[in-house]
Ligand code: DX5
């Protein structure tokens with residue numbers, strides 16, 4: 001299994017101090033910075049767009065993992081790549097031509113991943129599993145931080161790990177030091193955590209507590 005990576009989600013950080021928050025979680029051991037992009041259509045919430053990602057890029061010394069929770073990712077993927085995204089993940093539910101979009105993202109020099117909502121079967125990635133850099137399994141419904149982990153998703157993580165070999169399998173939503181051990185055991189190697197890390201007194205301790213579960 002590929003190496004465990006911890007990806008703090010900025011959604012739970014102080015948006016007025018994004019540069020400092022990035023520096024602090026990187027100093028505490030973050031491997032990736034997870035950036036949640038929501039458009040008020042695909043998700044009920046609205047967050048940030050390409051200009052903010054371009055600013056974040058200047059502060060981050062680790063890859064930016066940009067999670068597009070937007071309708072029509074085909075239209076916007078390139079803007080986020082130009083803004084400095086290192087990994088783009090988009091939702092299977094929001095894209096009619098995922099095979100084409102993965103190819104296009106990769107041809108622009110960016111890693112590409114596909115995201116599955118809790119209600120979406122892993123069957124949709126059968127013909128994409130060999131080409132994606134990452135599969136992101138939502139362990140909550142997208143839209144908000146601080147939601148409760150959906151236990152049935154552990155089974156999906158296992159199934160996806162069997163399908164993708166040593167590619168990255170990421171989980172997102174409700175991850176803490178209890179739920180993380182369940183998903184790691186099932187085969188996840190990239191853990192997104194928002195509330196658990198940014199809501200803690202010590203980012204260092206929170207990240208270490210996830211890392212020792214490997
Ligand atoms: C949810 C986002 C997540 C969110 C996770 O729609 O995709 O990345 O920030 O937050 P926690 O870790 O608080 O569940």
Ligand code: ZN
Nearest residue numbers: 036067172192
């Ligand atoms: Zn996310």
